[in-house]
Amino acid sequence: MSELTFEQMLDESFKTIHNGEVVDGTVIDVKPDEIILNIGYKADGIITRSEYTNDNSVDLTTVVSVGDPMTVKVLKVNDGEGQVLLTYKRLVAEKGNERLKEAFENKEVLKAPVTQILGGGLSVVVDEARVFIPASLVSDTYEKDLSKYKDQEIEFVISEFNPRRNRIIGDRRQLLVAERAEKQKELFAKLKVGDVIEGTVKNVTDFGAFIDLGGVDGLLHISEMSWGRVDNPKKVFTVGETLKVLVKDIHDTKVALSLKFPESNPWANATEKYAVGTVVTGKVARMTDFGAFVELAPGVDALLHVSQISRAHVEKPSDVLSVGQEITAKIVDLNEADKKISLSMKALENAEAQEETEE
Numbered sequence: 001m002s003e004l005t006f007e008q009m010l011d012e013s014f015k016t017i018h019n020g021e022v023v024d025g026t027v028i029d030v031k032p033d034e035i036i037l038n039i040g041y042k043a044d045g046i047i048t049r050s051e052y053t054n055d056n057s058v059d060l061t062t063v064v065s066v067g068d069p070m071t072v073k074v075l076k077v078n079d080g081e082g083q084v085l086l087t088y089k090r091l092v093a094e095k096g097n098e099r100l101k102e103a104f105e106n107k108e109v110l111k112a113p114v115t116q117i118l119g120g121g122l123s124v125v126v127d128e129a130r131v132f133i134p135a136s137l138v139s140d141t142y143e144k145d146l147s148k149y150k151d152q153e154i155e156f157v158i159s160e161f162n163p164r165r166n167r168i169i170g171d172r173r174q175l176l177v178a179e180r181a182e183k184q185k186e187l188f189a190k191l192k193v194g195d196v197i198e199g200t201v202k203n204v205t206d207f208g209a210f211i212d213l214g215g216v217d218g219l220l221h222i223s224e225m226s227w228g229r230v231d232n233p234k235k236v237f238t239v240g241e242t243l244k245v246l247v248k249d250i251h252d253t254k255v256a257l258s259l260k261f262p263e264s265n266p267w268a269n270a271t272e273k274y275a276v277g278t279v280v281t282g283k284v285a286r287m288t289d290f291g292a293f294v295e296l297a298p299g300v301d302a303l304l305h306v307s308q309i310s311r312a313h314v315e316k317p318s319d320v321l322s323v324g325q326e327i328t329a330k331i332v333d334l335n336e337a338d339k340k341i342s343l344s345m346k347a348l349e350n351a352e353a354q355e356e357t358e359e
Contacts (some may be wrong), residue, residue, distance in 0.1 A: 017041055018077065023071070025038055025086075028066060043082055043084050043342060044084065046083050052088045052089055054089065054130075056319055073090055073091040075090075076187065082343070093128040095127055096126050108139060108154070110157065113148060113152065121136075121138060121146070124170060133169070133171070134169065137169070137170070137172060156170040157174065157256070158171075182215075183216070184253065193248065195246075196244055197244075198244050199213045199243055200240060201237050202239065204238070204324065208225075209237050217255075218256065219254070220257040224258035226260070228298030243259070246258045267336065270334065270336050274331055274334055275322055280330075281296075284324060285323065289317075290306055292304045292309070292321050294329070302341035304327070308343065309321070330342045330348075
């Protein structure tokens with residue numbers, strides 16, 4: 001039997017390793033972009049920055065020190081230069097995948113920071129394992145700009161787990177939907193018609209504004225925004241504005257809101273304020289062929305019929321009046337039940353003519 005050479009005996013004193021094997025080692029040197037490990041093999045092991053973390057900006061000297069123990073995975077026994085190429089990131093990611101699989105099976109709620117904003121959604125990392133959250137599953141409402149989520153820590157569940165196809169899908173939407181449903185349940189349990197509640201303007205349209213009451217959206221219709229007229233809600237309200245609103249009606253999950261509070265109803269003391277014979281001043285709000293509507297107060301319009309504009313014949317109100325013009329007239333009729341007031345400028349002219357005749 002031939003004797004072993006010194007080199008053969010030295011080789012046999014080291015353990016053998018294989019690609020894909022998990023080994024333990026000790027850090028013997030660390031540079032900003034690589035870590036060198038003693039893994040008990042005849043060659044040292046190298047971990048590059050890209051095989052340590054997904055963060056390409058990290059300085060490895062700030063995360064590990066000489067003497068630190070590490071468990072790693074062998075990528076290549078010989079990288080072509082006689083060194084062993086190792087990975088820490090992929091081993092952690094495998095453990096992360098096990099963590100995600102467990103969370104998927106148990107429907108566990110996870111929390112992780114958003115690491116990337118992608119064209120179609122968000123990317124988060126759990127123990128170096130990537131999870132993709134499609135834009136449609138980021139929120140319970142349409143999100144045009146996802147940039148606000150960068151570096152934000154969010155909660156989600158794993159809705160699809162298929163690491164072989166590199167499909168690990170996260171879902172934040174179902175959590176928000178469930179949370180909103182719980183808030184709705186709590187709010188509807190105590191909400192009643194006549195309540196005054198604080199809300200936040202969520203969206204403004206041509207026909208009204210949607211107000212977030214805390215999990216429930218209520219509609220503030222344009223006709224309920226003021227006792228007076230509102231032509232363009234977008235000129236009156238802004239998204240994010242806080243309002244105190246009156247609950248006018250509740251039908252199933254639909255809530256109708258109003259800013260027409262009873263105590264500010266301009267018709268509340270109409271009998272006294274707009275009694276027949278009272279001389280009032282108002283502004284022409286709009287005109288038709290048969291007369292002009294004069295605003296006496298927000299929510300109180302009176303009709304000045306074309307026949308009551310002047311003692312002289314007037315063909316059309318627009319021949320002698322203009323929108324926004326301030327006029328003085330006498331109230332000649334009041335129908336409080338129907339909220340109708342009739343005015344006459346001619347009656348004042350008649351009174352003046354009679355005074356002149358008497359003089």
